[in-house]
Amino acid sequence: MSAAEPKPDPEMDRSMALGSALADERSGRVVFLSHCLLNENTRYPGGAFRSGAVTEVVEPFLRDGVGLCQMPCPEEIAWGGVGKRHLVRFWGRPRAARLARFGLPTFLAYTRWRYRLAARRVAGSIADYHANGMQVVGVVGVGASPSCGVATTMDVAAALDPVAGCPFDRLDRRIVNDAITAAARPGSGLFMQQLDRALARRALSVPLFEHDLRSEWPGANLSPGAHPATLDVGRVDARPADAMVAVARQALRGRFDPAQTEALIDATTRAIPSLESRVPSGLNWGGRHLLEQGVFVIALHQALRAHGLPEHDATALISDVVFDANRSAHAWLHRIAVVRSRNPWSRLRWQSRLLCRLYYRSPGWELHEVAVPAGFGLDVTRCAVADYFRTLGLGTLCEQTICAQDERVAQIYGEPVGIRFARKGTIAGGADRCDFRYRPATIGPMEG
Numbered sequence: 001m002s003a004a005e006p007k008p009d010p011e012m013d014r015s016m017a018l019g020s021a022l023a024d025e026r027s028g029r030v031v032f033l034s035h036c037l038l039n040e041n042t043r044y045p046g047g048a049f050r051s052g053a054v055t056e057v058v059e060p061f062l063r064d065g066v067g068l069c070q071m072p073c074p075e076e077i078a079w080g081g082v083g084k085r086h087l088v089r090f091w092g093r094p095r096a097a098r099l100a101r102f103g104l105p106t107f108l109a110y111t112r113w114r115y116r117l118a119a120r121r122v123a124g125s126i127a128d129y130h131a132n133g134m135q136v137v138g139v140v141g142v143g144a145s146p147s148c149g150v151a152t153t154m155d156v157a158a159a160l161d162p163v164a165g166c167p168f169d170r171l172d173r174r175i176v177n178d179a180i181t182a183a184a185r186p187g188s189g190l191f192m193q194q195l196d197r198a199l200a201r202r203a204l205s206v207p208l209f210e211h212d213l214r215s216e217w218p219g220a221n222l223s224p225g226a227h228p229a230t231l232d233v234g235r236v237d238a239r240p241a242d243a244m245v246a247v248a249r250q251a252l253r254g255r256f257d258p259a260q261t262e263a264l265i266d267a268t269t270r271a272i273p274s275l276e277s278r279v280p281s282g283l284n285w286g287g288r289h290l291l292e293q294g295v296f297v298i299a300l301h302q303a304l305r306a307h308g309l310p311e312h313d314a315t316a317l318i319s320d321v322v323f324d325a326n327r328s329a330h331a332w333l334h335r336i337a338v339v340r341s342r343n344p345w346s347r348l349r350w351q352s353r354l355l356c357r358l359y360y361r362s363p364g365w366e367l368h369e370v371a372v373p374a375g376f377g378l379d380v381t382r383c384a385v386a387d388y389f390r391t392l393g394l395g396t397l398c399e400q401t402i403c404a405q406d407e408r409v410a411q412i413y414g415e416p417v418g419i420r421f422a423r424k425g426t427i428a429g430g431a432d433r434c435d436f437r438y439r440p441a442t443i444g445p446m447e448g
């Protein structure tokens with residue numbers, strides 16, 4: 001037997017033999033359907049145009065004797081249940097819309113992580129059907145869904161603006177669905193991307209189909225039903241987190257005319273795939289989110305420098321973009337910390353430990369707290385973001401745009417309550433550690 005041939009599996013052979021001996025009416029063919037194609041009750045509010053299943057999708061498979069496997073609704077899993085309350089809470093709240101936009105990169109990073117786990121379970125189930133000699137005739141996704149789109153997705157940030165920005169008493173179904181039409185884009189949804197990866201890890205290939213949810217709308221000129229579709233991962237992967245683009249666009253508009261701004265955004269997004277290919281694997285979702293920001297920083301820096309912006313101006317602008325992109329996350333964290341404790345040092349410790357649990361985790365990060373008289377200290381001895389920048393010879397850019405955020409955040413939240421931040425070196429800058437030292441402002445600088 002050659003090494004390439006699979007090992008015999010006596011249990012599987014026995015189960016196949018049993019299947020032949022006890023042959024029954026099953027067709028041995030199944031299709032995996034996005035959840036809402038069988039149950040529109042999980043659609044976003046205003047988005048269900050069928051009382052239950054989408055018959056145009058389901059009936060042809062039923063007629064052909066194909067078994068229907070319902071995939072989980074990923075948005076139900078990651079976005080706060082059937083009501084998708086984590087997203088819907090921003091609708092009709094213009095003042096919250098801006099906050100939502102700034103928090104979007106973190107929200108999408110979390111979404112990808114939850115989707116990856118769900119996609120692996122679906123891929124495992126598909127593999128099981130294959131292993132049992134059955135045919136998976138396809139996976140049917142939902143076009144214009146940011147999660148289940150195969151060839152058509154939706155730009156979440158672009159859809160959020162009009163829906164969140166519309167005053168609550170004027171919000172209606174038409175506004176929500178118009179926003180989705182305007183935000184539909186070529187590309188695949190986040191869940192379908194993860195499913196594609198999970199299937200590839202198992203060396204499985206399954207035909208893909210897409211039913212466009214916009215085809216259900218009265219007067220739509222799209223035809224409903226499962227149409228063959230090709231996953232457009234490359235196009236979506238070429239897009240960084242939408243909110244990062246939105247923040248950068250806003251900052252660029254303050255300095256460049258609209259055409260130059262769009263050209264810079266275009267150059268930035270086009271540079272991202274090759275930079276992403278050098279990002280280390282094996283990080284948790286928080287670590288990947290930080291690396292995603294790092295990739296965006298480098299891509300934007302390349303675009304600005306190629307445009308002729310002086311180095312100092314480019315790094316200052318990028319530092320502002322990074323700060324704005326994370327502003328709401330810092331603000332929320334601070335608010336929660338204030339509710340937890342009135343002692344600023346307890347708050348600092350709690351925030352620092354929470355961030356370490358969420359973002360700065362092994363294997364990308366190594367850190368430990370150090371004793372600082374009357375204060376708080378943390379030594380970071382390994383940082384995946386700094387390593388990534390240094391690999392590309394861009395340690396200084398990392399220091400000036402990403403490490404610099406620590407000082408900015410400390411000025412806003414620490415100084416008003418008498419906490420002073422100081423640091424002697426960073427890994428990005430070539431030091432053996434990043435020494436975070438927080439001391440009472442009244443004591444003054446001391447050796448750490």
Ligand code: SF4
Binds near residue numbers: 042
């Ligand atoms: S398209 Fe996907 S995420 Fe959206 S409701 Fe349907 S199953 Fe859920």
